[in-house]
Amino acid sequence: MKQVIKQHYEAGDDRRRQIASAARKLIAEKGFEGLRTREIADAVGINVATMHYHVPNKEALIVLIAESLGEELEADRAAMRRDGPPLELFEAELENYGQRLQKRPETMKVFSELMQRAGRDETIRRIMTPFADQWHNRFTEIFEQGIKTGDFRPGLNPVAAASITMGAAIHHRHKPKQEFAALKSELVNAFRKH
Amino acid sequence: MKQVIKQHYEAGDDRRRQIASAARKLIAEKGFEGLRTREIADAVGINVATMHYHVPNKEALIVLIAESLGEELEADRAAMRRDGPPLELFEAELENYGQRLQKRPETMKVFSELMQRAGRDETIRRIMTPFADQWHNRFTEIFEQGIKTGDFRPGLNPVAAASITMGAAIHHRHKPKQEFAALKSELVNAFRKH
DNA sequence: TGATCAATCAACCAATTGATTGATTTCCTG
DNA sequence: CAGGAAATCAATCAATTGGTTGATTGATCA
Numbered sequence: 001m002k003q004v005i006k007q008h009y010e011a012g013d014d015r016r017r018q019i020a021s022a023a024r025k026l027i028a029e030k031g032f033e034g035l036r037t038r039e040i041a042d043a044v045g046i047n048v049a050t051m052h053y054h055v056p057n058k059e060a061l062i063v064l065i066a067e068s069l070g071e072e073l074e075a076d077r078a079a080m081r082r083d084g085p086p087l088e089l090f091e092a093e094l095e096n097y098g099q100r101l102q103k104r105p106e107t108m109k110v111f112s113e114l115m116q117r118a119g120r121d122e123t124i125r126r127i128m129t130p131f132a133d134q135w136h137n138r139f140t141e142i143f144e145q146g147i148k149t150g151d152f153r154p155g156l157n158p159v160a161a162a163s164i165t166m167g168a169a170i171h172h173r174h175k176p177k178q179e180f181a182a183l184k185s186e187l188v189n190a191f192r193k194h
Numbered sequence: 195m196k197q198v199i200k201q202h203y204e205a206g207d208d209r210r211r212q213i214a215s216a217a218r219k220l221i222a223e224k225g226f227e228g229l230r231t232r233e234i235a236d237a238v239g240i241n242v243a244t245m246h247y248h249v250p251n252k253e254a255l256i257v258l259i260a261e262s263l264g265e266e267l268e269a270d271r272a273a274m275r276r277d278g279p280p281l282e283l284f285e286a287e288l289e290n291y292g293q294r295l296q297k298r299p300e301t302m303k304v305f306s307e308l309m310q311r312a313g314r315d316e317t318i319r320r321i322m323t324p325f326a327d328q329w330h331n332r333f334t335e336i337f338e339q340g341i342k343t344g345d346f347r348p349g350l351n352p353v354a355a356a357s358i359t360m361g362a363a364i365h366h367r368h369k370p371k372q373e374f375a376a377l378k379s380e381l382v383n384a385f386r387k388h
Numbered sequence: 389t390g391a392t393c394a395a396t397c398a399a400c401c402a403a404t405t406g407a408t409t410g411a412t413t414t415c416c417t418g
Numbered sequence: 419c420a421g422g423a424a425a426t427c428a429a430t431c432a433a434t435t436g437g438t439t440g441a442t443t444g445a446t447c448a
Contacts, residue, residue, distance in 0.1 A: 007299070155383070163369070186355055
């Protein structure tokens with residue numbers, strides 16, 4: 001009799017979710033380089049071997065994390081409104097991003113870490129680039145429509161403007177929350193017709 | 195008689211430079227998490243112990259790398275022109291950045307890695323933030339002057355515009371070289387008076 | 389020239405870390 | 419409720435990795 005205390009058994013899928021969640025928290029704290037399988041197991045409250053039962057190796061773990069993040073971003077994207085004046089859609093996208101930055105700062109930290117790793121890791125790149133591209137395409141699309149409607153400057157380069165917007169947004173994750181409003185309004189002024 | 199082959203002895207400071215250079219190359223390739231003392235030693239062509247003679251531990255190594263990068267950025271900054279119409283200064287800064295991105299892509303990769311680590315590492319933060327701030331201040335200054343001269347939009351928020359510029363520039367490091375021109379001209383259009 | 393010091397190396401160490409093994413416990417279904 | 423499947427754990431392994439030790443070699447200079 002090894003186990004005296006009755007232990008709880010969790011269904012496989014739930015455990016995987018718990019593992020993904022714990023791993024994401026740890027990545028947000030210590031970055032990818034500080035991610036340790038043991039710490040994840042501890043955070044979930046299970047043995048390392050149990051963790052490896054659910055997620056065979058670190059490669060699979062990283063894929064799990066990327067997928068988990070992908071699902072969240074996808075859900076968020078699906079909930080966004082897609083009609084209305086382009087300028088308002090643009091502001092809504094930025095506002096949504098600002099909200100997520102405030103309510104779930106972890107998410108964007110993990111996103112950055114994954115994107116950085118995507119530069120060297122083929123597997124991660126395959127999972128992450130679609131999300132970065134989707135986001136970029138969304139902005140490009142908004143700008144294209146906005147140029148037609150006259151919301152945005154004529155002659156605006158939609159692709160470049162989308163890159164600037166994303167760069168500014170991602171870069172902002174380091175900074176104090178209250179400054180986001182200023183960034184947002186400056187981005188709007190940068191592209192809209194005067 | 196252990197040594198049969200005559201070996202070359204390098205002066206301490208030169209070795210440290212060689213070590214810093216090799217370490218930077220490796221970081222650019224594999225990122226911080228992939229940085230191994232042994233690989234650095236191998237790249238320089240010396241024993242691990244010799245490396246530790248010059249750079250006692252990894253902490254010191256990272257400081258060395260940060261300082262090495264700092265010196266390069268500082269030299270670059272010092273060579274920049276600081277007079278003329280603000281709009282031209284702005285374009286010159288961007289052009290200079292684009293050139294560095296093309297000629298020394300390693301530099302900005304290492305910069306990004308260090309900045310990311312700065313978020314969790316006090317020592318690195320102390321070394322790196324001044325450089326990020328200097329860059330940011332430079333843009334802020336240019337925008338402030340340019341608003342007075344009428345080069346830039348009245349009502350432009352210099353600090354926010356500087357953040358957008360930096361975010362866009364840093365974010366661009368992943369992308370193909372030829373697109374930089376489009377980014378640059380779009381940034382100019384975003385802030386200049388129409 | 390010889391003594392001192394800086395630079396180098398082979399061998400080794402201790403800690404960390406991802407992963408495995410084999411036994412044990414809980415759950416579920418026919 | 420019996421028995422197989424799913425989930426869990428303690429113990430252990432092998433590889434990696436940052437760092438050390440002690441001896442050796444080359445440079446310098448009085």
